[in-house]
Amino acid sequence: MQIGSEKASSLDLLSVVIVSLSDGYGLDSSTGDAFVENRLLIAVLSIVIAVLVGCVAIFFVRRSSGRKPAETPKPLVVKTQMDTEEDQGKKKVTVFFRTQTRTAEGFAKALAEEAKARYPNAIFKVMDIDEYATEDDEYEENLKKESLAVFFLATYGDGEPTDNAARFYKWFTEVDVVVDELLYEQGI
Numbered sequence: 447m448q449i450g451s452e453k454a455s456s457l458d459l460l461s462v463v464i465v466s467l468s469d470g471y472g473l474d475s476s477t478g479d480a481f482v483e484n485r486l487l488i489a490v491l492s493i494v495i496a497v498l499v500g501c502v503a504i505f506f507v508r509r510s511s512g513r514k515p516a517e518t519p520k521p522l523v524v525k526t527q528m529d530t531e532e533d534q535g536k537k538k539v540t541v542f543f544r545t546q547t548r549t550a551e552g553f554a555k556a557l558a559e560e561a562k563a564r565y566p567n568a569i570f571k572v573m574d575i576d577e578y579a580t581e582d583d584e585y586e587e588n589l590k591k592e593s594l595a596v597f598f599l600a601t602y603g604d605g606e607p608t609d610n611a612a613r614f615y616k617w618f619t620e621v622d623v624v625v626d627e628l629l630y631e632q633g634i
């Protein structure tokens with residue numbers, strides 16, 4: 447080790463520290479000596495590690511710079527068979543049911559099956575009236591889109607609607623009053 451005459455390398459400095467530490471803490475002096483003797487090996491290992499770290503860094507930098515910015519996903523528009531058929535100008539017929547013990551549902555499905563077989567140019571759909579709309583306004587909005595609507599509605603008590611039709615029944619009777627008033631005003 448030549449400190450003073452030539453500029454000391456960092457390995458020289460490390461050797462001095464390890465030798466003095468091994469002396470100072472009463473460690474086996476061979477530890478420090480072994481380090482000093484294997485300086486070349488340590489130097490080579492340090493270079494190899496530095497090169498490896500550099501390669502890994504370059505790899506990550508290239509990978510991140512090569513990545514395209516995330517594109518905003520386009521809304522997925524899937525045309526259902528129903529949409530396509532509607533585009534072709536087919537009539538849309540919905541068979542509604544309201545039921546307590548499923549008799550009306552059975553009738554609605556039977557009618558739709560029979561009608562499908564007889565009228566291939568129309569689209570038939572069977573639907574629980576309770577699932578047709580979530581808001582009252584939607585009944586009118588959706589019904590306007592139907593070419594034809596058929597209702598199988600079971601009644602209970604004194605001609606009262608079933609539980610699953612209470613909301614539709616309320617809307618329908620209110621609309622009925624409005625329609626009656628309009629007809630009355632027009633003298634019909």
Ligand SMILES: Cc1cc2nc3c(=O)[nH]c(=O)nc-3n(C[C@H](O)[C@H](O)[C@H](O)COP(=O)(O)O)c2cc1C
Pocket residue numbers: 544545546547548549550551600601602603604605606608
């Ligand atoms: C307790 C009870 C009350 C009924 N009340 C009426 C009624 O007020 N008016 C009516 O037309 N039918 C009434 N029905 C007949 C049902 O509407 C009929 O059985 C219907 O097919 C039942 O349909 P669902 O199985 O789809 O619920 C009543 C039936 C039961 C069992």
